[in-house]
Amino acid sequence: MTSQTTLGKADETPDAASTAPSRKGVRGHPWLTLFSVALGVIMVALDGTIVAIANPAIAKDLGTSMAGVQWITNGYLLALAVALITAGKLGDRFGHRQTFLIGIAGFALASGAIGLSQSVSLVVTFRVVQGLFGALLMPAALGLLRATFPAEKLNMAIGIWGMVIGASTAGGPIVGGLLVEHVSWQSVFFVNVPVGALALAFGVVILKDHRAAKAPRSFDIPGILLLSGAMCALIFAIIKTGDGWGWGDGRTWLLLGLSLVCFVTFALWQTRAKEPLVPLAMFRSLPLSAGVVLMVLMAIAFMGGIFFVTFYLQGVHGMSAVDSGLHLLPLTAMMIVASPVAGALITKLGPRVPLVGGMLATAAAMFGMSTLEADTGTPTMSLWFGLLGLGLAPVMVGATEVIVGNAALELSGVAGGLQQAAMQVGGAFGTAVLGAVMAARVDEVLPGNWADAKLPPLKPAQLDQASDAIQLGASPVPPGTPKGVAAQITSVAHDTFMSGMGLACTVAGVVALVAAGVATLTKRGENAETDQLAAHI
Numbered sequence: 001m002t003s004q005t006t007l008g009k010a011d012e013t014p015d016a017a018s019t020a021p022s023r024k025g026v027r028g029h030p031w032l033t034l035f036s037v038a039l040g041v042i043m044v045a046l047d048g049t050i051v052a053i054a055n056p057a058i059a060k061d062l063g064t065s066m067a068g069v070q071w072i073t074n075g076y077l078l079a080l081a082v083a084l085i086t087a088g089k090l091g092d093r094f095g096h097r098q099t100f101l102i103g104i105a106g107f108a109l110a111s112g113a114i115g116l117s118q119s120v121s122l123v124v125t126f127r128v129v130q131g132l133f134g135a136l137l138m139p140a141a142l143g144l145l146r147a148t149f150p151a152e153k154l155n156m157a158i159g160i161w162g163m164v165i166g167a168s169t170a171g172g173p174i175v176g177g178l179l180v181e182h183v184s185w186q187s188v189f190f191v192n193v194p195v196g197a198l199a200l201a202f203g204v205v206i207l208k209d210h211r212a213a214k215a216p217r218s219f220d221i222p223g224i225l226l227l228s229g230a231m232c233a234l235i236f237a238i239i240k241t242g243d244g245w246g247w248g249d250g251r252t253w254l255l256l257g258l259s260l261v262c263f264v265t266f267a268l269w270q271t272r273a274k275e276p277l278v279p280l281a282m283f284r285s286l287p288l289s290a291g292v293v294l295m296v297l298m299a300i301a302f303m304g305g306i307f308f309v310t311f312y313l314q315g316v317h318g319m320s321a322v323d324s325g326l327h328l329l330p331l332t333a334m335m336i337v338a339s340p341v342a343g344a345l346i347t348k349l350g351p352r353v354p355l356v357g358g359m360l361a362t363a364a365a366m367f368g369m370s371t372l373e374a375d376t377g378t379p380t381m382s383l384w385f386g387l388l389g390l391g392l393a394p395v396m397v398g399a400t401e402v403i404v405g406n407a408a409l410e411l412s413g414v415a416g417g418l419q420q421a422a423m424q425v426g427g428a429f430g431t432a433v434l435g436a437v438m439a440a441r442v443d444e445v446l447p448g449n450w451a452d453a454k455l456p457p458l459k460p461a462q463l464d465q466a467s468d469a470i471q472l473g474a475s476p477v478p479p480g481t482p483k484g485v486a487a488q489i490t491s492v493a494h495d496t497f498m499s500g501m502g503l504a505c506t507v508a509g510v511v512a513l514v515a516a517g518v519a520t521l522t523k524r525g526e527n528a529e530t531d532q533l534a535a536h537i
Contacts, residue, residue, distance in 0.1 A: 028208030033148045034157050036206045037141045038164045039199035040104045043192050044134045045165045047111075049172030050179075050188055051076075052310075057185040062120050074239045075124045079131030081424040082231045086224050087132075088139030088417025089277055093219070095209040096143035096413060101200060103136030108196025115186040139416030144207060146404050146412040152347060155401050159343020162396040166335030166389070173310070173325035181322070222269055223277035230262035234425065238432045247436055278414055282407060288415075290521035291402035294355065295422035296429075297515035298362070298395050302388070304430025305366050305508035308438065308473075308501045309385075315473020316374050316494050330382040334389030335396075342394035350524045351398035358398070359516035361391030366509035370502040374494040391512075395519075402522045430511075434504040435471075441500040442467050449492045455485070470496050 026032060055072060091099040110130040117123045141161070149157045179187045237255035245252050270276040283289045313324035345354050365388035372381065400419050407415035446467055450458065458466060466476040475493040477486045 026206055028148060029206065030149050030153065030157070032206045033144055033208070034160060036199065036202040037100070037144055038161065039195065039202060040100060040107075040137050041141050041161065041164055042168045043104070043107055043111075043195050043199070044137055045168035046172050046175065047076075047130070047134070047192065049169050050176035051172075053173055053176030054180050054185040054188040057180050058120070058123065061185060062118075062123070071124050072120070072127055076127040076131040076134075077424065077428060078232065078235050078239065079128045080135050081235045081421060081428070082228050083132050083135035084139060084421040084424065085227060085231075085278060085414060085417035087135040088143070088413035088415070089219070089224075090136065091140040091143050091413035091416075092411060096140040096147065097203070097207040097209040099136050099413075100140035100144060100207065101203050103133050103140060104196050104200045104203060106133030107137060108193050108200070111189040111192035111196070115189040135417075135420075138420045139413045142400065142404050142416030142419065143412040146416075148208070154405065155347040155397065156340060156343040158400050158404075159340040159346075159393075159397045162342075162393065162400065163336050163339035166339060166393070166396065167332055171325070171332060173328070174322055177320065177322035177325060220270075220273045220275055220277040223266060223273055226262050226266035226269060227277060230259050230266055231421070231425075233259035233262060235428055238428045241432045241436065278418075279411065282411065282415070285406045286521055287402050287523045288406035290518050291399045291406070292418055292422050294359075294395070294515055294518045294522065295399045295403070295419060296426035297511055297518060298359070298392070298399065299423045299426025300430030300433070301362060301366060301508040301512040301515065302392060302430070303427035304434035304511075305369065305505050306388075307431045307434065308504055309369070311471075311473035312372070312497070312501060315475075316497060327378065327381060328385060330386035331389040334386045335393050338390050338393035339397055342397045346394065346398050346401060351402050351522050352520060354394035355398040355402075355519035355522055356516050358391045358394035359512050359519055361387055362395065363391075363509045363512035363516065365391055366505045366512055370505035370509065372498065372501070374498055395515075398519075398522070401524075405524065430508070434507060437507055438500040438504045439467070439471055441503045442471050442496055445499050446470065446492075446496050449496050453488050453492050455488060455492065466493075469493070471500065473497055 051073060058072065087099070087103075107130055110126050110133060114123055114126045114130065117126060142158075145154065145157050145161060175191075176188055179185075179191065233255045237252050237259065240249075240255075241247050241252055267280065270278060270280050309328070310324055313319045313327055317324075319327065342354055342358070365384050368384040368387065372384070403419045403422075404412055404415045447463065450463075450466075469476040470493045475486075475490040477489050481489070
């Protein structure tokens with residue numbers, strides 16, 4: 001009762017009251033706010049996948065190594081993950097409208113600077129800047145939706161928001177492929193400039209600032225430093241497991257240990273800080289805590305499992321980047337269709353049933369993907385990709401509502417940052433862990449498959465090189481190899497890759513089943529229920 005009473009008082013401010021459906025005019029109109037927010041979110045979501053398509057062209061044009069190219073993605077991910085929660089707090093303190101607009105302007109300008117860069121070091125530097133401004137955007141978007149929409153329409157709004165993110169993320173490879181192929185790699189970044197200008201113009205006209213009565217008045221500087229250090233050490237360690245160190249490297253565990261120490265110290269400090277960065281009382285809400293854990297597990301299963309699909313389509317099936325993106329359209333289409341429907345169902349039934357059903361469908365899709373073969377046809381692939389989109393839609397919508405809806409209005413930015421940080425950490429962790437599963441499986445079965453094909457024996461160093469190539473879906477065929485032997489090597493490579501991908505998808509399916517169990521602990525946001533009651537008084 002105490003939590004609901006406090007939340008109710010926070011929502012009795014003029015701004016909260018203005019979220020009633022009777023609002024008139026352009027400024028602060030709920031659906032126009034959603035449209036304006038969606039324009040900005042498109043940039044960040046699209047950028048998450050569109051850049052991967054441009055990396056080979058960047059490496060060739062700027063003459064860099066694979067490690068340099070990897071940091072074009074890793075630098076962005078690191079900055080984004082580290083800054084999300086702090087950025088959410090900035091929105092709670094200064095207003096989500098201002099934070100969102102600054103994020104849009106900075107993200108677009110950083111994108112333009114990347115397109116003008118003539119060295120990889122500059123590209124990576126501006127990608128880090130891009131990630132920092134992207135961190136301002138995402139929590140502020142959720143904070144604006146939380147403050148603008150009445151409770152009975154919030155789930156539908158989040159459903160459409162999730163649809164935009166899903167469509168933009170899945171559409172990245174297609175858009176990126178077309179731009180790189182027909183224009184240049186720079187155009188992948190330049191495209192954000194006009195989109196950002198349009199989003200900024202709409203935001204200035206449409207978005208309305210919202211300040212809760214108990215909005216923070218100061219900053220928890222020690223908390224920011226401790227949390228940033230913890231997140232930086234964690235994400236950097238995860239990144240490096242796939243970039244040369246591995247899970248057995250002492251440096252990996254040193255960073256993980258440092259991260260744990262920082263997290264524990266941060267938690268202790270939060271109990272003493274006058275205005276803590278992340279009030280630990282938030283986590284007394286079992287549904288909110290369950291929502292954060294669910295988001296992490298969902299991202300591990302989805303991002304970790306889907307990571308290998310692009311290598312499967314391009315390496316094993318030999319598709320172009322554009323063709324592989326088109327083959328993922330069932331996933332995109334189902335997310336576009338199912339996200340608003342999921343929002344309506346969650347409004348009517350509450351989040352628990354749709355979330356459990358969504359994670360069970362995700363698990364079924366992952367187990368189905370574990371059965372794919374090197375010669376599996378498009379209809380079968382489309383079935384499992386479509387089921388995956390159908391399962392993810394209610395989870396993206398419902399878990400977001402559970403996290404943001406169970407937080408007080410004055411903490412909506414922090415809650416949005418938690419939601420996004422959970423996705424980023426889960427995605428990075430899933431890619432690293434399932435990548436390790438894939439690598440271990442390939443190392444295990446490759447020598448036997450190679451010997452069974454009666455191919456010439458490989459030295460240990462050659463075997464390691466072959467394993468590295470196969471993990472990416474490539475066939476380690478040396479130049480000048482006779483056609484018949486090359487075909488045998490390719491067959492062994494594909495069979496070995498499919499064995500690794502099958503095991504990785506099976507593990508992802510098990511994680512999804514665990515997430516379905518966690519989903520049973522969720523319920524409609526207490527804050528949303530209080531708002532809904534107040535709206536009818």
